[in-house]
Amino acid sequence: MARKQGSHSQVTGPLVRAAAERLFARHGYAAVSMRQIAAEVGVQAGALYNYTPDKQSLLFGMMKAHLDELLAAWAAVPRGNRPTEALEAFTRFHISFHLDRPDAVFIAYMELRSLDPANFAVIEGLRRRYETELEDILRRGKATGDFTLPDTRLATMAVIAMLTGVTTWYRDDGRLSRERVLRIYWNMVRKAVAA
Amino acid sequence: MARKQGSHSQVTGPLVRAAAERLFARHGYAAVSMRQIAAEVGVQAGALYNYTPDKQSLLFGMMKAHLDELLAAWAAVPRGNRPTEALEAFTRFHISFHLDRPDAVFIAYMELRSLDPANFAVIEGLRRRYETELEDILRRGKATGDFTLPDTRLATMAVIAMLTGVTTWYRDDGRLSRERVLRIYWNMVRKAVAA
DNA sequence: ATGGTAACTGAACGATTGTTCAGTTCAATG
DNA sequence: CATTGAACTGAACAATCGTTCAGTTACCAT
Missing domain, CATH: 1.10.357.10 (Tetracycline Repressor, domain 2)
Known part of the structure; x- marks a missing residue:
């Protein structure tokens, strides 16, 4: 499996930022892993690097x-x-x-x-x-x-x-x-x- | 090497708590490692567990x-x-x-x-x-x-x-x-x- | 002086970290 | 319908994490 159905950077990008914001606020930047953010978006950790360096x-x-x-x-x-x-x-x-x-x-x-x-x-x-x-x-x-x-x-x-x-x-x-x-x-x- | 000269729990204990307090305040609990605290005290990480579970x-x-x-x-x-x-x-x-x-x-x-x-x-x-x-x-x-x-x-x-x-x-x-x-x-x- | 114990080292453990990347799948263009 | 690029997987990477522990050293009571 690779690209999901209906996946678009215009959709996923905001989802990534929203998930990160929610998790950072809840648990703190240092306590949140990239894998947690990815899981919240419904994606693998590596995919996040399409949206942030x-x-x-x-x-x-x-x-x-x-x-x-x-x-x-x-x-x-x-x-x-x-x-x-x-x-x-x-x-x-x-x-x-x-x-x-x-x-x-x-x-x-x-x-x-x-x-x-x-x-x-x-x-x-x-x-x-x-x-x-x-x-x-x-x-x-x-x-x-x-x-x-x-x-x-x-x-x-x-x-x-x-x-x-x-x-x-x-x-x-x-x-x-x-x-x-x-x-x-x-x-x-x-x-x-x-x- | 093992026990240091002049080492006592009455001395090291407060040092551990002081170092932890300073580092937690500076960088946040999640961002501070036990090894950083130990280094601040001048001791190996394992030694901290004499002072906290x-x-x-x-x-x-x-x-x-x-x-x-x-x-x-x-x-x-x-x-x-x-x-x-x-x-x-x-x-x-x-x-x-x-x-x-x-x-x-x-x-x-x-x-x-x-x-x-x-x-x-x-x-x-x-x-x-x-x-x-x-x-x-x-x-x-x-x-x-x-x-x-x-x-x-x-x-x-x-x-x-x-x-x-x-x-x-x-x-x-x-x-x-x-x-x-x-x-x-x-x-x-x-x-x-x-x- | 000597034995016991308190204080610590150094290495190891399994798990998890951020990040990279070759490969795979889907969407869109012509 | 073929092709290309965007979106993503899944595995791997070196590093670091908290924690444990057998072994070593220094202190202290006898």
Whole structure:
């Protein structure tokens, strides 16, 4: 046996990336073997190398794609001019985006150490660019007097940590609706940075 | 060659646990081999099995020790009666404790998925007990009217995530002193839950 | 001094790892 | 319908994995 019926790279390729993402998120990059990924796709391990030069590229590719998409999606979000409005937009965007992609988020935050130094530099740069988006909002709000922030960088990290934390406990079929979570978090953020 | 000069289990034992903790934190449980740990200690891989029945126990042991210590340390912290005082005590304790043990904290949060189901249940239970300490404070503060919290459980998770996030960026030789970080974070927490 | 035991070596084990590749089968083109 | 290239198998590769163990050495109580 060799090629399967109805097999196409346009079909198998996405399946490979999806299986890898799911498994990496569940068990961690180092704990997942190429054979496990292949089994999930329904293929032999060797076939994966039609879709990635190696295991590391599989990880790097999905992390880069995730961060590119994150930055692009935020760039497309309409936001008010005033810092408070921008901060609310960011809060709601960040939570929503992350809740929609729990696996990708988990990998992006947990598997940084599994990246080659060169790949790490790229991903770290993108992550930093995203943080700067929030930092800029906070800085503007501080300048206008809308926010009270002893240290803007620290506030940036604190808010991001708090928002990203949602992914660790939120369940779609849980006690709280998504909209309710968004509202409560926005309220906490608003008060935390309030003048 | 066999036994080294001056070798004692009281010396080597802690060295093994320290090396494992450092390496697990740096590269992840699955990515670290027993031979790497042994090399860090200056010993052959087989010698490690005088100090642990297997690799999994090494991980479980350090996570359990960490959480036991965390709960004991918090129990020993003097705190005021009023919810606001208790919350401040918790905030300062949590950050301080975590900044003192970056590796143990990292492992406790990242390697949950590397635990056997039985071990996971134990660790998860301890973690939950710790979260409940904060949740109780918030609940009391809500009852007395000191705090405004639409959802106590959500607030608990948000605050813990924010506080634990400190470990991802804080450096002892960094821009901000520890005391300054403590103060700023307490201010944000205070405002976030304020009535 | 000597025997016992604690601490360790070094080699080995079966299993599994990422990756390669010659060969096989299917889909699409002419 | 013949041919070509894409998609995949199945076996193999060297390396490494966690773990075991017989043997060797150093420490310590007697």
